[in-house]
Amino acid sequence: MSLAATGELVLAAAEARTAVAAFNVITLEHVEAVVAGAESVDAPVILQVSENAVRFRYGRLLPLARAASAAAERASVPVALHLDHVQSDELLRQAADAGFSSVMYDAARLPYEENLAATRAAADWAHAQGLWIEAELGQIGGKSGEPALDAHAPGARTDPAEACTFVADSGVDGLAVAIGSAHAMTSRTAALDHALLKRLTAALDVPLVLHGSSGVLDDELSAAVEGGIAKVNVGTALNLAMTTAIREFLAAHPEAVDSRKYLGVGREAMTRAVARLIGVLRG
Numbered sequence: 001m002s003l004a005a006t007g008e009l010v011l012a013a014a015e016a017r018t019a020v021a022a023f024n025v026i027t028l029e030h031v032e033a034v035v036a037g038a039e040s041v042d043a044p045v046i047l048q049v050s051e052n053a054v055r056f057r058y059g060r061l062l063p064l065a066r067a068a069s070a071a072a073e074r075a076s077v078p079v080a081l082h083l084d085h086v087q088s089d090e091l092l093r094q095a096a097d098a099g100f101s102s103v104m105y106d107a108a109r110l111p112y113e114e115n116l117a118a119t120r121a122a123a124d125w126a127h128a129q130g131l132w133i134e135a136e137l138g139q140i141g142g143k144s145g146e147p148a149l150d151a152h153a154p155g156a157r158t159d160p161a162e163a164c165t166f167v168a169d170s171g172v173d174g175l176a177v178a179i180g181s182a183h184a185m186t187s188r189t190a191a192l193d194h195a196l197l198k199r200l201t202a203a204l205d206v207p208l209v210l211h212g213s214s215g216v217l218d219d220e221l222s223a224a225v226e227g228g229i230a231k232v233n234v235g236t237a238l239n240l241a242m243t244t245a246i247r248e249f250l251a252a253h254p255e256a257v258d259s260r261k262y263l264g265v266g267r268e269a270m271t272r273a274v275a276r277l278i279g280v281l282r283g
Helices: 006-015 028-040 051-056 062-073 112-128 160-170 194-203 218-226 236-252 259-282
Strands: 020-024 045-050 079-086 102-105 132-137 174-177 208-210 229-234
Touching: 006 020, 006 079, 006 132, 006 229, 020 028, 020 079, 020 259, 028 045, 028 062, 028 236, 028 259, 045 051, 045 062, 051 079, 062 079, 102 112, 112 132, 112 160, 132 160, 160 174, 160 194, 174 229, 194 208, 194 218, 218 229, 218 259, 229 236, 229 259, 236 259
Parallel strands: 020 045, 020 229, 045 079, 079 102, 102 132, 132 174, 174 208, 208 229
Antiparallel strands: none
């Protein structure tokens, strides 16, 4: 199957009042597990490569991107490639040639006017390349120009009126909103602000994205999808599944040296995690 387009998957999910799962991948085992998990439940999926993952791979985008593209093209379900949390304009401009159909441009750390200007420029470039573009808006800083609160900083919340202005002025196609989740959580203790999500859904005419979903309980995720979230990002949950499985295997087999043995166990654990989380989102 040819590569799917992120925008089409997200818009289809939004129209169906469901959400497409987007999993961050770091290794080939991540890629294979995400595709296998999606195939096991016959669901579309998005493979995400973050700027941090590119940095881990010696700053080279293409090796992981080519592997992800090859896996996606051989999948029995629609699979799209998304370049996530891009802060580098140099990396942004590699997206189209590397097979990505979408990018998440992350300037949320900047004061609002700088965030808007950078995102507007990124959106103009992305649209000229036929790419769907997502941005993030946390809590806008004060009038003195101090930086905004990152969308996943403790207490950060996206204001619906500010979000409307930001989307209109930046031209982005999707918006990640701050409603209580946080990145890199290893415990599922995040409490989402569903009343705020309802207001954001009513105010905005672009699909909404939830980041930091690994720290959110199943019923909270289901409620977020019902409330209007159309794309759900997952990263840490896969790393937790993989690492836990490998630790257990090596504890039980201290003599093991063949990396295929423990990486295979880790890949299987991630595959199960992918299938389970997609099931939660589909209801």
